[in-house]
Amino acid sequence: MKKFWRCFVCNDIHYGVRPPEVCPTCLVKNAYVEVSSAEARKVCAATETTMTREDFRQAIEKFSDKNEFQVNPDKERVEMLLDGLFANEKNHSLKYCPCRLTSGDLTEDLKLVCPCNFLVHETYKDKPDGECWCGLFVRRKP
């Protein structure tokens, strides 16, 4: 089961089954202690961040840069999907995929937050022209 962990040196927060051996922020070894979700939330709340459409665009470009996929070169499609993602964040709290629908089970629905783990989906896996279900990400051509 995933838990929250806090670096006792720099307050880096990690959410996972086990803590990182080395804190990626301050590089101290064995620095993480398990904390409650309430404490983790409070620590994170001290650094309020917002993400604009442009920020998100840059984030997904950076995310796909070192991967086998890229953001779809079809700019019109990308703009429509960004409209949907930001509408869903505004209306439903998270950037849910505009081409799927939540079930009401948060654990399941977290699988629909963009970017999702589309590498295992039938629309991408083992397909030369693979893409995620909505088409925001497509396999990079050699």
Add this chain to the structure above:
Amino acid sequence: MSKLIMFYARECPHCQAMMPRVEKLEKEEKIAFDKLEVWHDEKNADLMRSYRSVLAPKCGGQLRTPTFFNPDTNDVLCGEVSYEKLKEWALKQK
């Protein structure tokens, strides 16, 4: 003819691609679809969720758009498909 449903989402490019095909089919074959938008209409979203056990197995285990559905027979067609495939599916529902 059974009542056919098209679950779609406003900002879904696959749904946008399917709309002209659906409208062409409606015109040519006198078939009517209830076009239900699911991200901006909670009632439609709840209706789609109520059919989850029927729709999801045909759509990669999830609720995806567009989904074409015959509530009388529980027949499902999921995703962006050619006009011919949509027509074949719809005529089968007659």
